[in-house]
Amino acid sequence: EPEVTQTPSHQVTQMGQEVILRCVPISNHLYFYWYRQILGQKVEFLVSFYNNEISEKSEIFDDQFSVERPDGSNFTLKIRSTKLEDSAMYFCASGTSGLARDNEQFFGPGTRLTVL
Amino acid sequence: GENVEQHPSTLSVQEGDSAVIKCTYSDSASNYFPWYKQELGKRPQLIIDIRSNVGEKKDQRIAVTLNKTAKHFSLHITETQPEDSAVYFCAAPLSGGYNKLIFGAGTRLAVHP
Numbered sequence: 001e002p003e004v005t006q007t008p009s010h011q012v013t014q015m016g017q018e019v020i021l022r023c024v025p026i027s028n029h030l031y032f033y034w035y036r037q038i039l040g041q042k043v044e045f046l047v048s049f050y051n052n053e054i055s056e057k058s059e060i061f062d063d064q065f066s067v068e069r070p071d072g073s074n075f076t077l078k079i080r081s082t083k084l085e086d087s088a089m090y091f092c093a094s095g096t097s098g099l100a101r102d103n104e105q106f107f108g109p110g111t112r113l114t115v116l
Numbered sequence: 117g118e119n120v121e122q123h124p125s126t127l128s129v130q131e132g133d134s135a136v137i138k139c140t141y142s143d144s145a146s147n148y149f150p151w152y153k154q155e156l157g158k159r160p161q162l163i164i165d166i167r168s169n170v171g172e173k174k175d176q177r178i179a180v181t182l183n184k185t186a187k188h189f190s191l192h193i194t195e196t197q198p199e200d201s202a203v204y205f206c207a208a209p210l211s212g213g214y215n216k217l218i219f220g221a222g223t224r225l226a227v228h229p
Binding site for chain 2: 033041042043044045048056058091104105106107108109110
């Protein structure tokens with residue numbers, strides 16, 4: 001069964017450094033998402049992406065964040081200047097339909113980002 | 117504002133008992149309600165979902181019920197087993213958000229042998 005994959009599984013970085021989290025969505029999916037989960041808390045929506053542009057983003061997704069689909073298979077989340085509070089598990093998800101109200105979203109295994 | 121309320125935050129049951137987790141949502145236009153199970157350190161896994169054209173859906177020991185009038189939906193697990201122990205999250209698309217799911221705060225279910 002196809003799955004969303006993410007790399008790396010764990011990323012440790014110094015505050016102020018840039019990080020890029022990588023995701024390979026399920027191949028026939030067209031809608032892509034990033035979520036984050038601070039340890040022990042709920043999953044929070046960051047951004048959705050379709051047709052090479054952001055379709056929706058949350059208040060968390062400020063100017064320090066960007067997303068890209070550089071080559072038709074990878075979907076990346078970049079944090080330009082990491083802060084301590086960016087430490088969290090970041091999940092990529094993908095789906096076949098553009099409507100979250102009718103859309104099964106399949107999650108990747110996550111990247112644990114630790115900012116020191 | 118955007119919110120999905122989930123109760124209880126923790127639930128402890130004996131093996132074989134039933135467990136019920138409830139969620140309420142605010143956007144009456146929402147019509148898709150997934151439930152995710154997350155084991156420690158792992159990804160959320162979709163276990164069941166329901167669309168608003170039905171009031172109940174069952175899959176073996178798991179069922180979900182939906183009350184659109186009251187804007188709440190519930191997860192029912194019967195004959196619980198220790199491997200059901202996990203955190204369960206409900207979710208709903210809110211505020212005209214075509215592309216985002218808002219998650220509940222989660223319920224930590226512990227099934228004791």
